[in-house]
Amino acid sequence: MSVTIFGILNIGFAALGFLGLLIAMVMPARTNGAAIPMLKEMYENPTYISWMKISIPLGGIVHLALLAAGIGLLLLQNWARIMSICYGIYAILACLVGGVVTLNIVMPIMRNNSGGPQGFFAIAMLIFMMGATVVGLVYPILLLIFMTRPKVVAAFLPDPASVV
Numbered sequence: 001m002s003v004t005i006f007g008i009l010n011i012g013f014a015a016l017g018f019l020g021l022l023i024a025m026v027m028p029a030r031t032n033g034a035a036i037p038m039l040k041e042m043y044e045n046p047t048y049i050s051w052m053k054i055s056i057p058l059g060g061i062v063h064l065a066l067l068a069a070g071i072g073l074l075l076l077q078n079w080a081r082i083m084s085i086c087y088g089i090y091a092i093l094a095c096l097v098g099g100v101v102t103l104n105i106v107m108p109i110m111r112n113n114s115g116g117p118q119g120f121f122a123i124a125m126l127i128f129m130m131g132a133t134v135v136g137l138v139y140p141i142l143l144l145i146f147m148t149r150p151k152v153v154a155a156f157l158p159d160p161a162s163v164v
Contacts, residue, residue, distance in 0.1 A: 004074060014066040081156050092137060092141065
């Protein structure tokens with residue numbers, strides 16, 4: 001039962017990941033710098049742009065793998081369990097690196113633009129980023145725990161009677 005649930009969750013999180021990537025790619029082109037100076041400053045920061053140039057394509061590959069792993073889990077394929085474990089490890093590391101990027105690049109920009117109407121937007125964006133980090137850590141940790149449980153590992157082993 002837990003394998004089925006995680007298979008469905010993998011597919012759902014992959015879909016949400018693709019949506020997030022789409023938003024991350026479209027946002028810079030659609031943002032009016034005059035209306036939201038903070039976003040303009042972020043998109044003009046060379047370090048932030050480098051981070052985005054790495055994280056967006058890598059995110060696309062990872063979410064494609066997560067989608068495949070979700071389908072594989074529904075079919076009880078051991079490669080999908082292993083791929084889910086790899087995703088869990090990657091997602092935890094990516095979340096931590098993303099947190100460092102946020103603290104060192106995004107937070108100073110938010111602090112510089114915290115006055116006036118942008119202040120509300122900066123606070124809302126900070127709350128969203130913190131929430132995304134927490135959610136971003138919870139699922140991969142649970143995935144790692146469940147995919148390494150002895151009963152789950154046993155469910156993916158070949159049936160000894162069918163090996164003959």
